[in-house]
Amino acid sequence: MNRNNIGDPPWSDLALLLAVARAGSFLAAGRSRGVSTSTISRRITLLEKSVGTALVERGVEGASLTEAGRRLVETIEAMEHEIGAALRDLPSRSGILRGTVRLTLGDGFIAAAARVLERFASEHPGVDVEIHGENRVSDLVHREFDLAIRTVHGGEEPLIYRKLGAFGYGLYADRSYVERFGMPDKVEDLARHRIIGFSRAMGAAAQMQWLAQAGVTRFVLTANTFGGMMEGTRAGIGIAPLPGMVAEGLVPVLPSFKPKPIDVYLVAHPHALRQPHVRAFADSLGAELRNALKQAS
Numbered sequence: 001m002n003r004n005n006i007g008d009p010p011w012s013d014l015a016l017l018l019a020v021a022r023a024g025s026f027l028a029a030g031r032s033r034g035v036s037t038s039t040i041s042r043r044i045t046l047l048e049k050s051v052g053t054a055l056v057e058r059g060v061e062g063a064s065l066t067e068a069g070r071r072l073v074e075t076i077e078a079m080e081h082e083i084g085a086a087l088r089d090l091p092s093r094s095g096i097l098r099g100t101v102r103l104t105l106g107d108g109f110i111a112a113a114a115r116v117l118e119r120f121a122s123e124h125p126g127v128d129v130e131i132h133g134e135n136r137v138s139d140l141v142h143r144e145f146d147l148a149i150r151t152v153h154g155g156e157e158p159l160i161y162r163k164l165g166a167f168g169y170g171l172y173a174d175r176s177y178v179e180r181f182g183m184p185d186k187v188e189d190l191a192r193h194r195i196i197g198f199s200r201a202m203g204a205a206a207q208m209q210w211l212a213q214a215g216v217t218r219f220v221l222t223a224n225t226f227g228g229m230m231e232g233t234r235a236g237i238g239i240a241p242l243p244g245m246v247a248e249g250l251v252p253v254l255p256s257f258k259p260k261p262i263d264v265y266l267v268a269h270p271h272a273l274r275q276p277h278v279r280a281f282a283d284s285l286g287a288e289l290r291n292a293l294k295q296a297s
Contacts, residue, residue, distance in 0.1 A: 009050040013043050014076050017055060020044065021073045025062035081144045098126035099277040105149035107133040108226035108246065109289070113149075116288045120281055127277045135202060135225060146272040147282055149289070150265050151206075160268050164286055165293030166261035169207065169243045171253035176236035178251050184239075187214050187257055194220035194238030196229050207241040210259040245296030264293060 019029040019040075026040040033040070041058075048055050055069035065073060105113060110133050117129055132138070137152070138145050140159055153161055173183075177194070184190050190211075198205050199222040220238045223229045233240040239253050266286045272278045 009047050013047045013050075014072075016040060016043050017047060017069070018073055018076050018080070020056060020063050021065055021069070024064075026058075029063075078142045081139070081142045084143070096126050097124045097277040097280055099275060100128045100130060101147065101278050101281045102130045102132070102145040103147045103149075103281075103285070104132045104134060104138040104145045106135055106151070106226055108230075108243065109149045111246075112289050112292055113285060116281070116285045120284050124277065124280065127281065129281065133225075133227075140267060140269050140272075143269055143272065146268065146275075146278050147285070148267040149285075150267050151262050153263070153265060158270055160270055160273065162266045162268075162286060164264045164266055164290045166263045167243045167245055167293055167296060168258065168261045169241055170255060170258050171239050172233060172242045172247045172250040173239045173253050174234050174236040175251055177233075177238060180236070183251075184254060187254065190214060190216050190239070190254075191218075196221045196223070196232045196238040196240035198222060198229065199224040206259070206262050211241060214257075243296070245292060264289065 016029065016033065016035075019033050020026060023029040023032055026037045026044075030037045030040045044056055051068075051072070053068045054066050055072060057064045057066055103113065110131065113131055117131070120127065120129070132145065137150070137154065138148060140146075140148055141156055150161075171190075181193060184193055195211065195216050195218070197211060197216075197219045198208050201224055202208065221229075221232045223232060229240050230242065230246070232238065233242065233250065241259075242250070266282060266289070268278070268282055273282060
């Protein structure tokens with residue numbers, strides 16, 4: 001029973017709280033939702049009365065969530081993902097593949113996904129695909145996304161992991177870098193060269209662990225995405241650990257110095273794979289990546 005006898009809060013007010021959490025202020029939340037700041041404030045106040053506790057701390061610099069507000073927003077976001085997944089899962093009566101596929105993957109795999117999408121869009125014009133290139137491990141358990149390409153096996157229940165293969169990587173540099181700074185003759189020489197790596201947030205990546213074991217501790221450039229590291233390498237800034245499958249045109253550095261290949265997985269929620277349009281795209285994407293990894297090995 002509700003402590004204040006006001007009744008359960010409507011979903012629209014919960015959505016406004018989510019908008020405030022994402023926007024960081026009543027003003028910005030109101031703009032995103034097309035309502036006035038005063039309306040946002042009044043509705044949030046009513047919501048707080050309904051649940052019996054403060055959810056938002058108001059300040060001159062904006063709005064921030066209380067601990068209770070953060071917990072409630074986490075639940076609202078999970079509900080939002082579930083509702084979105086349910087809508088995407090609605091079957092098509094025509095038998096033609098229709099719906100939306102939400103895919104998350106590291107930016108190093110975007111080119112392969114784009115190749116699949118070009119063919120898939122022609123064959124199945126009723127299917128829309130959303131590609132999110134990011135390094136964080138997204139929440140497939142609660143259907144934030146339908147599919148993911150990952151290089152780590154999280155073992156989450158009930159997710160399905162399909163191993164597609166593995167990619168080898170090594171050290172590469174642009175020819176302009178080699179012309180300016182020469183080539184290291186042995187691993188110990190790397191300490192005297194300009195090395196590019198992932199930023200601290202990606203310090204647990206296999207490439208960074210490999211470099212640490214080789215005694216590399218300083219970096220001329222760090223990037224939080226594979227694309228940033230690749231662009232820095234092609235600009236001649238330094239030497240970077242890169243997959244051989246995307247290093248065309250770059251010069252191999254210490255080619256005999258090779259780490260263990262990194263496994264690649266296609267990950268999905270079983271409910272997502274029951275939808276024909278998601279399963280069809282997953283099969284196409286998996287085949288493309290499996291072939292690309294095999295050719296590069």
